[in-house]
Amino acid sequence: MQISRRSLLTRSAAVGCSLAASPLLTPVTFAAAPWDTRLVVIILRGGMDALDAVQPYGDPDYAGLRQSLPGGPGTGAADLDGFYALHPGLAPLLPLWRAGQLGFVQAVSTPYRDRRSHFDGQDLLEAGTAGPGQAEGGWLNRLLQLMPGAEARTAFAIGQERMLLMEGAAPVSQWAPGAGLAMSPQAERLAGLLMEEDPLFHAALNEALELTRQDLSLGTGENSGDEGEDMMMSMMTAPKGKALQEVAAYAAQQLRGETRIAAFSINGWDTHQRQANGLKNALGRLSEAILTLQSGLGPQAWGKTAIVAVSEFGRTVRENGTGGTDHGTGGAMLLAGGAIRGGRVLGRWPGLAEADLYDRRDLMPTADVRSPLAWLLHGLTGAGRSGLETTVFPGLDMGGDPGLLL
Amino acid sequence: MRFDGDLAEIRFGAGLSPLLPPPASAEQMLARLKGPDAAAKAFPLADFDAALQGTREFRRLRRARYKLRGQPGYEAAEEAFKAYRRARNRERRRWHGQRLLRHIHTSDGLRERLVLFWADHFSAQGKTGLYRVLASPYAETVIRPHVAGRFEDMLIAAVTSPLMLHYLDQERSAGPGSRAAQRRKRISGLNENLAREVLELHTLGVDGPYSQADVRQLAELFTGLSVKGSDGFLFRPEMAEPGPETVLGQSYGGGRPALEQVLAALRDLARHPATARHVAWKLAVHFTSDTPEPALVDHLAARYLATGGALMPVYEALLEHPAAWAPQLANVKPPFDYVASACRALAVPEARIAGLKPGQINRLLLAPLTPMGQRWEFPNGPDGWAEADQTWITPQALAARLRWAMAAPRRLLQELPDPRDFAAAALGGYANERVRFAARAAETQSEGIGLILASPAFQRR
Numbered sequence: 001m002q003i004s005r006r007s008l009l010t011r012s013a014a015v016g017c018s019l020a021a022s023p024l025l026t027p028v029t030f031a032a033a034p035w036d037t038r039l040v041v042i043i044l045r046g047g048m049d050a051l052d053a054v055q056p057y058g059d060p061d062y063a064g065l066r067q068s069l070p071g072g073p074g075t076g077a078a079d080l081d082g083f084y085a086l087h088p089g090l091a092p093l094l095p096l097w098r099a100g101q102l103g104f105v106q107a108v109s110t111p112y113r114d115r116r117s118h119f120d121g122q123d124l125l126e127a128g129t130a131g132p133g134q135a136e137g138g139w140l141n142r143l144l145q146l147m148p149g150a151e152a153r154t155a156f157a158i159g160q161e162r163m164l165l166m167e168g169a170a171p172v173s174q175w176a177p178g179a180g181l182a183m184s185p186q187a188e189r190l191a192g193l194l195m196e197e198d199p200l201f202h203a204a205l206n207e208a209l210e211l212t213r214q215d216l217s218l219g220t221g222e223n224s225g226d227e228g229e230d231m232m233m234s235m236m237t238a239p240k241g242k243a244l245q246e247v248a249a250y251a252a253q254q255l256r257g258e259t260r261i262a263a264f265s266i267n268g269w270d271t272h273q274r275q276a277n278g279l280k281n282a283l284g285r286l287s288e289a290i291l292t293l294q295s296g297l298g299p300q301a302w303g304k305t306a307i308v309a310v311s312e313f314g315r316t317v318r319e320n321g322t323g324g325t326d327h328g329t330g331g332a333m334l335l336a337g338g339a340i341r342g343g344r345v346l347g348r349w350p351g352l353a354e355a356d357l358y359d360r361r362d363l364m365p366t367a368d369v370r371s372p373l374a375w376l377l378h379g380l381t382g383a384g385r386s387g388l389e390t391t392v393f394p395g396l397d398m399g400g401d402p403g404l405l406l
Numbered sequence: 407m408r409f410d411g412d413l414a415e416i417r418f419g420a421g422l423s424p425l426l427p428p429p430a431s432a433e434q435m436l437a438r439l440k441g442p443d444a445a446a447k448a449f450p451l452a453d454f455d456a457a458l459q460g461t462r463e464f465r466r467l468r469r470a471r472y473k474l475r476g477q478p479g480y481e482a483a484e485e486a487f488k489a490y491r492r493a494r495n496r497e498r499r500r501w502h503g504q505r506l507l508r509h510i511h512t513s514d515g516l517r518e519r520l521v522l523f524w525a526d527h528f529s530a531q532g533k534t535g536l537y538r539v540l541a542s543p544y545a546e547t548v549i550r551p552h553v554a555g556r557f558e559d560m561l562i563a564a565v566t567s568p569l570m571l572h573y574l575d576q577e578r579s580a581g582p583g584s585r586a587a588q589r590r591k592r593i594s595g596l597n598e599n600l601a602r603e604v605l606e607l608h609t610l611g612v613d614g615p616y617s618q619a620d621v622r623q624l625a626e627l628f629t630g631l632s633v634k635g636s637d638g639f640l641f642r643p644e645m646a647e648p649g650p651e652t653v654l655g656q657s658y659g660g661g662r663p664a665l666e667q668v669l670a671a672l673r674d675l676a677r678h679p680a681t682a683r684h685v686a687w688k689l690a691v692h693f694t695s696d697t698p699e700p701a702l703v704d705h706l707a708a709r710y711l712a713t714g715g716a717l718m719p720v721y722e723a724l725l726e727h728p729a730a731w732a733p734q735l736a737n738v739k740p741p742f743d744y745v746a747s748a749c750r751a752l753a754v755p756e757a758r759i760a761g762l763k764p765g766q767i768n769r770l771l772l773a774p775l776t777p778m779g780q781r782w783e784f785p786n787g788p789d790g791w792a793e794a795d796q797t798w799i800t801p802q803a804l805a806a807r808l809r810w811a812m813a814a815p816r817r818l819l820q821e822l823p824d825p826r827d828f829a830a831a832a833l834g835g836y837a838n839e840r841v842r843f844a845a846r847a848a849e850t851q852s853e854g855i856g857l858i859l860a861s862p863a864f865q866r867r
Contacts (some may be wrong), residue, residue, distance in 0.1 A: 045786070114618045116598075117591015117606055119789050161786075162797055179777060179802035179811065188851045190844040191808065191860055197840070198862035200799050202740075207801035208808075267786065272575040272599055275532075321587075322578045327602075359618075 034149035035337060037304045037380040038255045040262050040293060041140065041165065044286070044311035045122060046269030049325050050056045050332035050363060051317060052279055053090065054104045054345060058083035061352035065317050073122075089283025092291060096336055101148060102340035103404070105333040106136055107350050109313060109365035116327035118270065119192035121312030126165035128370055135170025139392050143377055144170035146387045155261040156254045159247045165264050173207070173259070180212035185405075209345045246287040252296025255305070257371050260381075264289075269311060275324040290336050303338035306376055306405065310334075314363050317352055330363030333372060339380070341406050346372075367399075374398045379405040407666045412834035413590035413731065419515025421747030424823075424831035426513055432725040438514040439554050440718060445508040445518065451501050454540065454547035455638055458568060461536050462636035463490060466626075494539050499764035501542040501623030502772050502782070506758055509746035516721070520553040521545055522743065523692050528564035528608060529790035530573040531783060543777050557685065557715035558676035561608060565600070568633040573659045574600035576790060581629040581647020581823040586837060596647070602627035603788045609675040611684030620653050627651040630663055638769035641665040652679070682710040689724060691793050695736040722836065735836065735866035738795040741778035744807060745771060745814075748859050751832035754818045770814055799865075805863070814817055825834055825854025836863045 019295065056062050057072030073078050077085035078094055084106070086094065096102035104382050111130040119314065124132065128139025133141050135142065144150040152171040159165035166172045183191065188209060195201035244266065251262040266285055271278040286309060294302050314331030330350070335342060350356050350364035358364040368394040378381050389396050409427035411602045414435065415421060422428065467487040474480040491509060509518050525545035532538035548567045552560035564570050571577040579597035580587050599623035633639060641664075649659025649667065656674060658716045658828030659667040675681060686706035690698035702724075709723035724730050739747060749759075749771075762770070775782045779798055786792050792798075825845035829837040841861045848854035858864060 006640070019829050112784070115602075115606070117602065117612065118787055120612060162792065164558060174800055174802065176777070176802040179805050180602065181805045183808070183812065184845070184849060184853065186849045187857065190847055190853075194840050194844050194857060194861045198866075200795060201862045201865070204799045204801045204804040205808075208805040211801060212805070272597060273578075319595070320597050321580055322597060324575075326598055392709075 004278060009308075021183070021265075031371065033258055033260055034147050034154065035260060035381050036169060037306070038260055038297070038309040038337075038362075039259065039376065039380050040251060040255070040305065040337075042166070042286070042289065042307065042309040043122070043126065043163070043263070043265045044269050044282075044309055045161075045176065045225070045265050045267045046118065046282075046311070047313050047315055048269045048282070048311035049104060049275065049279060049315040050274065052325075052404075053087050053283060053334075054080075054106060054332050054347065055061060055085045055087065055354070056083060056106070057085050059352050064119035064316060064317060065086045065352060068323055069319055084350075087279065087283055089280040090287055092284075093233075093239060093336065094288040095288075096294075097343060100343040101336060101338055101340055103335045103340055104345045104347075105335070105367070105369075105402075106345055107330045107346035107363055108333055108347060108369040109330050110369050111303075112313065113329065114359070116313065116329075118312060120328070123164060125310060125312045125369070126163070128165070128393050129371075135391075138163070138165030139373070140165045140263060141168030141170050141239070142392045143381065143383060144172065144261075145167075146383055146391055147381060151258075153258040155255075156251065156259045156263070158251050159243075160263060160265045161265045161267075163265065166263055172213070173254075173277075174259070175207075175211045175250075177246045179208075181208055182212070216395060232305050244289055245292050249296045252293050252301075255297060256301055268321055271315070272320065272324040272326060273318075273322040278324075286349055305337040306339045306380060307336040308333060308376060309336075310369060310373070316361050317357060317363055318361065328362035329358045330365035331369070333369060335372075335376075339405050341403060346402055346404075368396060370396050371398050372402060372404060375404055377399055408735070408798055410731065410835075412511065412681045412836065413733065415515060416834075416836065417730075418519060418725070420512055420518050421507045421515070421743075421750050422832060422834050423510070423750045423753060426511070427754050428834075429513075429515075432722075435516050436718065436722055437723065439517050439520070439721065441514075443514075443517065443550070445512040445514060446546070448506045448511065451504050452497070452543050452568070453695045454543040454567070457540055457543035458638055459636050460494060464494070464536055465636070468471050491535065493849075496764040498539040498542065498626075499547070499767040499772060502761045503762060503767045505542065506749055506771060506822050507745055507756055509749045510754060510759075510803035518555060518746075519693075519811070520721075521688070524560060525549045526785075526790035527559070527688065528570070529785055529788050530564070530570040531569065531785070532569065532751075539571060539763040540569050544563045548630050552717075557681075557710075557717060558673045561604075562672050564608070565604060565672060566631060566639050568638055570671075570796055571631055571633055571639070574603055576628055577633045578624065579629055580645040581626055581796050582647055584629060584647050584697070585644040589646075594627065596625055596693075597833055598622065600631075601628050602694060604672075604675070607789050609684065610678060610680040611687075614680040614684065616654060618671040620728040623651040624653045624671065627653065627658055630665070631668060641668075641844075652728070676715050677711075679707075679711060685715075686710055686720070688691075692737070694725060694730055694732070702727050702729040702774065735863060737867055738865055739794070739867055740791055740798060740820065741775040741780035742782060742805070744865060745775065745810065748811065748815070748832075748864075749818065751821060751828070751859075751864075752815055752823070752855075753831075758818060770817055774806065774810045774814070777802065778810070779803040779806075795866075806858065808860050812852060815855045815859070816852050822851045822855055825851060825858060828855055829858050832858055832864050835859075838863060 052069055055077055057069030072085050073079040076088045079085050093102050110124050113123040127331055129135050144171055152173050157166040157174040180274045184268040195205050214346040247264050255262055268282040297305055310333050311331050315325035320326050348366040350366050356364055374393055376386040415428035429827045433619050467490050471483040474483045479787045491846045496595055512518055532545055548563045562781050602621045605616050610616055626647040630642050632642045646663030651655045651659055653671055658671045686703050689706055690703045705727050706720055706723050710720050713719045829841050829845040841863055844857045845854050848857055
């Protein structure tokens with residue numbers, strides 16, 4: 001192949017046309033989105049301790065199991081309904097609870113059992129299957145494949161983490177706020193030429209350039225050009241303290257536009273030691289992320305929004321010897337948003353007596369976590385039950401409608 | 407099969423250098439790996455035990471600060487503690503510079519690659535300020551001396567390392583029936599974390615032939631593996647669960663708890679066929695492709711089994727197999743390897759890196775790894791960094807690579823090379839027509855260099 005400057009320019013002109021014609025580059029005049037509700041999925045990586053987050057202080061065995069990690073209204077937790085109390089780390093969300101915009105489902109889990117590995121647990125949670133390798137990619141992606149009219153911007157994975165639940169055949173967007181590229185037009189063209197024959201690189205480059213333009217036009221990115229390379233370097237070392245808040249703010253911004261589904265992760269739930277501190281911090285970050293979403297979405301979009309936070313598994317009902325808890329089975333799901341019928345802790349409580357536990361150590365799951373997820377998807381997007389039970393969550397029996405949405 | 411030196415240096419080494427010739431043969435690569443560790447001698451790093459001693463001062467200053475809270479003198483104590491913490495972070499950045507210098511100047515690139523590979527296989531990290539800087543010394547002392555040795559010795563070194571015992575919560579795990587637990591109820595906790603990861607990640611693999619009962623039994627067997635403050639590893643028989651314990655049908659211990667019982671189990675796990683398979687698979691993925699040829703995996707696993715986990719013969723098996731030499735560049739370099747090989751191609755002088763202030767090392771060479779998807783020395787879990795190419799080449803991570811490639815070289819070199827010469831130096835025979843065109847057509851030298859470093863030909867290996 002002979003490449004000349006002329007052929008390069010012709011080639012890039014063609015690329016330029018197709019980009020200009022793309023609706024993705026004109027963020028103000030969006031193509032009509034396929035549905036109007038908003039869904040935010042937050043993956044809590046590490047295994048959230050459901051018994052400490054949503055404390056079943058009304059259970060007669062609870063206090064005895066949690067002596068150095070005590071819960072209930074006497075310990076600073078807010079009473080929710082006379083049986084459950086809310087960990088103080090989630091206290092910033094109490095106004096949402098009172099407004100009926102915060103709820104929980106207790107004692108749910110993926111079908112994953114016994115190995116209790118984070119990595120497998122998260123993979124299964126995000127795959128949405130009963131076992132490994134039973135379907136390609138993640139459940140949110142398979143949902144998109146069912147939805148006519150879904151486009152790349154319809155679903156957005158945000159942040160530096162890999163989000164398996166969004167991966168698959170349907171195009172999705174992924175970006176971390178402030179990650180933009182500022183290159184000369186010539187360098188952009190040459191980079192495109194270099195990567196053209198390598199589909200992995202070429203697709204990532206085109207998406208990065210598009211998202212950079214969108215960042216700039218939405219005013220979230222840095223100023224373009226002027227400081228040139230200095231800015232390129234300085235963006236690499238931006239302070240990371242507010243990273244999660246920026247992710248949540250960015251998610252809200254996308255959801256106000258064309259995006260209908262956003263997903264990101266919050267880490268730091270693997271509290272084997274000194275859980276009292278670790279869980280408080282993690283719940284604080286979760287609270288902050290939800291409140292950032294609420295303020296970023298504004299009242300109108302918030303009213304159509306459901307946020308769901310799930311973790312790969314719960315933790316042992318007993319404390320371990322190091323002020324923490326180990327990997328368990330049954331966990332809790334958090335629901336928030338203006339579209340949620342909250343103010344309730346759902347889920348059938350299995351009890352904490354020795355005989356009620358899973359494997360004599362973990363909270364017994366009384367429902368498949370995929371079932372409430374499927375009902376959310378059904379209510380928010382109109383996806384049909386059969387598609388949800390065969391394609392999105394293969395083999396799932398959704399059971400009766402728990403009425404999670406208004 | 408003709409030996410391809412450029413491919414050998416790109417795929418199995420530190421990448422091409424304008425200063426150092428690529429290896430002449432696979433035998434030469436193996437001989438260098440077997441010989442003395444010249445790079446470690448030229449660019450020394452703190453060893454783990456010395457770095458661990460530093461935690462003594464950290465603890466002392468922290469305690470002094472705690473005692474003075476609410477009293478006069480607190481601020482001075484606070485400042486002393488913070489100053490020490492800053493000094494440790496500066497040390498960590500200097501170590502990072504030394505590791506990069508090894509990559510830039512080595513003629514034994516396979517060794518550097520293997521240190522990265524095995525330190526990742528036995529990924530361990532500090533979870534508190536006390537231990538946060540120890541990952542490089544861990545790679546130096548626990549991993550590096552064993553990369554050309556036997557797998558079981560590396561496994562034992564890793565599993566008994568204070569950093570691993572801390573990271574996977576082993577140090578305070580006590581058997582429910584141990585003497586310590588009977589004396590003091592509070593420490594009666596058994597913690598399964600390390601035992602599980604040893605089976606799942608370090609030895610048999612997640613599809614391996616073990617059950618939850620094996621995890622539990624191994625966790626009981628591991629009780630007693632502990633750390634004595636800043637002095638390092640200590641086996642504490644009083645924390646050990648009285649045996650025997652049965653792991654994979656084999657009984658260990660009984661009688662007085664002793665470290666040797668734990669080591670015997672680790673040796674058996676190291677030599678298990680599932681471990682051979684798991685290690686073979688990981689090596690094949692890391693050095694060849696996300697979907698390695700089954701024949702290559704079989705070949706490596708067979709060699710591993712035949713030699714009881716001696717690693718040199720396994721590397722020999724890798725380098726002699728035709729599947730390892732497929733001419734198409736495949737795996738995407740992870741961010742550290744990308745930056746290190748770029749510095750090597752740029753021939754960043756020793757004096758330049760040695761002369762960088764720790765803050766500059768951070769801004770130019772360490773912090774940029776995070777937006778590329780690799781918060782260096784802090785992977786998300788004990789399974790270490792991902793291998794899949796698409797994990798690294800996402801829009802935002804590729805954007806971070808491009809930003810670094812365009813901006814950093816000018817700050818690392820007084821004078822940038824001519825992009826046309828640089829294309830040949832960085833890629834050798836892999837400088838294809840597109841790369842050479844971009845080198846000619848770029849409007850500035852910085853962009854020319856950046857584009858060559860951004861080319862898939864440079865980012866893959």
